[in-house]
Amino acid sequence: MPEKVLIYSRFPKAQMVRFGERFELLNAAGQAPDAVFSSQQLAGVRAMVTAGATPLGGEAMDLMPDLGVIVCYGTGYDGVDLAAASKRGIAVGHSPGANAASVADIAVTLMLATTRRLLVADDYVRSGNWAAAKPSPMMRPQPGMLGRRIGVYGMGEIGRKIAARVAAFETEVGYFSRSRHDVPYRYFPTLEALTEWCSVLMVAVRAGADTNHAVDADILRKLGKDGHVVNISRGSVIDQKALVAALADQTIAGAGLDVYEKEPHAPDALTALPNVVLSPHIGGHTLESHVAMQDCVIANLEAFFAGKPLPYEVKLG
Amino acid sequence: MPEKVLIYSRFPKAQMVRFGERFELLNAAGQAPDAVFSSQQLAGVRAMVTAGATPLGGEAMDLMPDLGVIVCYGTGYDGVDLAAASKRGIAVGHSPGANAASVADIAVTLMLATTRRLLVADDYVRSGNWAAAKPSPMMRPQPGMLGRRIGVYGMGEIGRKIAARVAAFETEVGYFSRSRHDVPYRYFPTLEALTEWCSVLMVAVRAGADTNHAVDADILRKLGKDGHVVNISRGSVIDQKALVAALADQTIAGAGLDVYEKEPHAPDALTALPNVVLSPHIGGHTLESHVAMQDCVIANLEAFFAGKPLPYEVKLG
Numbered sequence: 001m002p003e004k005v006l007i008y009s010r011f012p013k014a015q016m017v018r019f020g021e022r023f024e025l026l027n028a029a030g031q032a033p034d035a036v037f038s039s040q041q042l043a044g045v046r047a048m049v050t051a052g053a054t055p056l057g058g059e060a061m062d063l064m065p066d067l068g069v070i071v072c073y074g075t076g077y078d079g080v081d082l083a084a085a086s087k088r089g090i091a092v093g094h095s096p097g098a099n100a101a102s103v104a105d106i107a108v109t110l111m112l113a114t115t116r117r118l119l120v121a122d123d124y125v126r127s128g129n130w131a132a133a134k135p136s137p138m139m140r141p142q143p144g145m146l147g148r149r150i151g152v153y154g155m156g157e158i159g160r161k162i163a164a165r166v167a168a169f170e171t172e173v174g175y176f177s178r179s180r181h182d183v184p185y186r187y188f189p190t191l192e193a194l195t196e197w198c199s200v201l202m203v204a205v206r207a208g209a210d211t212n213h214a215v216d217a218d219i220l221r222k223l224g225k226d227g228h229v230v231n232i233s234r235g236s237v238i239d240q241k242a243l244v245a246a247l248a249d250q251t252i253a254g255a256g257l258d259v260y261e262k263e264p265h266a267p268d269a270l271t272a273l274p275n276v277v278l279s280p281h282i283g284g285h286t287l288e289s290h291v292a293m294q295d296c297v298i299a300n301l302e303a304f305f306a307g308k309p310l311p312y313e314v315k316l317g
Numbered sequence: 318m319p320e321k322v323l324i325y326s327r328f329p330k331a332q333m334v335r336f337g338e339r340f341e342l343l344n345a346a347g348q349a350p351d352a353v354f355s356s357q358q359l360a361g362v363r364a365m366v367t368a369g370a371t372p373l374g375g376e377a378m379d380l381m382p383d384l385g386v387i388v389c390y391g392t393g394y395d396g397v398d399l400a401a402a403s404k405r406g407i408a409v410g411h412s413p414g415a416n417a418a419s420v421a422d423i424a425v426t427l428m429l430a431t432t433r434r435l436l437v438a439d440d441y442v443r444s445g446n447w448a449a450a451k452p453s454p455m456m457r458p459q460p461g462m463l464g465r466r467i468g469v470y471g472m473g474e475i476g477r478k479i480a481a482r483v484a485a486f487e488t489e490v491g492y493f494s495r496s497r498h499d500v501p502y503r504y505f506p507t508l509e510a511l512t513e514w515c516s517v518l519m520v521a522v523r524a525g526a527d528t529n530h531a532v533d534a535d536i537l538r539k540l541g542k543d544g545h546v547v548n549i550s551r552g553s554v555i556d557q558k559a560l561v562a563a564l565a566d567q568t569i570a571g572a573g574l575d576v577y578e579k580e581p582h583a584p585d586a587l588t589a590l591p592n593v594v595l596s597p598h599i600g601g602h603t604l605e606s607h608v609a610m611q612d613c614v615i616a617n618l619e620a621f622f623a624g625k626p627l628p629y630e631v632k633l634g
Contacts, residue, residue: 101463109429121596126588130597144603146418168485271443279438280447286461
């Protein structure tokens with residue numbers, strides 16, 4: 001008898017295939033588990049898989065009295081109430097680093113696209129305005145990467161990979177993180193100082209209560225009118241309303257965003273702007289990073305069912 | 318009396334300001350010089366500035382009997398009939414490397430945008446299809462950069478800078494060039510062999526009769542259905558009709574193009590495709606590369622008028 005695993009968030013079917021080969025899946029697909037399954041079905045569920053950003057509190061955990069492990073698909077676990085899990089003796093696992101290269105790649109993609117105004121450029125060609133030599137203020141030459149100061153906020157696995165990629169563009173790289181790391185980039189003791197120095201701010205910090213709205217109107221003002229902000233972390237790290245205002249009145253030059261305050265959704269005020277590049281939270285969305293994340297999920301689940309410690313465990317408090 | 322300099326191609330005014338401070342400019346702005354200026358005005362013109370891709374043959378040179386130097390704004394000089402210049406004792410100058418970082422950056426921008434389908438992603442967010450969870454086959458996960466084989470065609474200054482940037486994405490880099498270079502990338506003796514091996518082909522070779530349509534239907538077939546081609550060199554290097562066909566029937570996955578067979582123009586068959594990213598020949602189009610290219614033009618002109626050898630000279634045959 002395969003073990004039962006509840007799938008809590010809504011995932012594309014293709015991402016669940018390998019789990020289905022090993023376990024009996026109860027797929028709630030983003031709905032409340034007790035709206036989809038009877039309490040009899042939920043009894044005996046000892047493990048669940050969730051997306052780290054999906055809110056998951058004690059009440060949902062209590063629907064499965066035998067729950068022993070919550071496994072997040074991906075690096076983040078900001079939606080999981082860790083205190084509630086800890087109180088119930090539920091372990092939490094994730095997939096650290098499995099998607100780091102893929103997420104760092106999207107960060108650089110967004111950085112290059114916003115600073116070089118790639119969407120405007122593509123539209124200029126497709127619309128025929130280029131052939132017609134129609135003047136376009138948005139197509140004026142912009143500062144490039146050579147010698148540009150790039151600030152990386154957060155120096156975890158993703159931040160380090162962003163820094164390594166960005167440095168190859170002959171830029172100067174600086175970073176702010178709670179502590180200094182053994183990396184060949186200039187350290188800034190505060191986000192304010194980093195932002196004063198840099199003209200592109202790459203947000204790669206782990207989301208949490210301490211980083212909520214860390215990038216606010218004041219930080220954006222410090223970034224300045226040649227400045228760009230790129231976010232591949234979580235929407236909560238940036239005050240989205242302040243960002244829209246700063247983009248609309250050109251307090252900053254542009255933004256590249258893979259994450260938003262309320263997903264899956266980008267507000268009309270943001271999508272109407274010409275100086276943003278938007279992607280639908282696809283940072284970790286490559287074939288190889290999905291395989292790597294699934295490897296972590298399977299390793300966590302198999303260890304749990306074998307009564308062993310999780311190989312990729314989130315430390316609870 | 319400042320020396321007269323004929324401006325042959327059509328350039329944005331902002332790019333001519335520094336030349337105007339030093340020389341008396343006769344701006345033909347892309348028209349035939351004798352349609353804009355009298356033969357009296359053209360007499361005494363000893364120098365001209367042109368865009369390297371603009372066709373410039375012996376007949377145009379003969380409109381200025383005193384012409385002694387043709388200075389190309391940028392790296393390329395493929396439009397200039399070098400044999401005709403040589404025959405007339407006219408020196409040819411260019412701006413080698415001045416825009417190499419900027420062009421390499423656009424190459425990587427296009428590579429990342431086409432492989433990660435950035436335009437499709439942005440449209441998916443802006444259209445509201447993401448919020449509506451509308452299925453999109455174009456949004457399926459694609460291979461990322463990690464371990465991907467990137468082939469660089471041409472190992473000049475731009476090719477080397479492309480390779481250095483691309484290597485930072487944890488890829489494998491190979492190249493084909495007429496000769497082996499002292500670089501830490503795998504050498505392939507033919508374009509065919511490089512294309513069989515790689516899944517992204519970065520075209521960075523100098524344009525000329527020998528590279529005309531070097532990337533043809535056969536090469537595109539070898540690139541294969543997961544393959545992408547990026548061109549920041551000249552449109553002439555790729556058989557554009559074969560490329561459109563390969564993109565339309567998915568012989569290859571996608572393309573990122575900064576250059577086209579007939580500029581400024583991208584054919585409707587190309588602009589209608591969802592699996593391309595198009596930019597209007599903006600490779601060298603950053604503030605700092607324009608300054609660097611202008612520095613080269615001014616250095617070439619001042620040396621010529623002082624009777625000295627050009628510091629940035631094109632070797633004629």
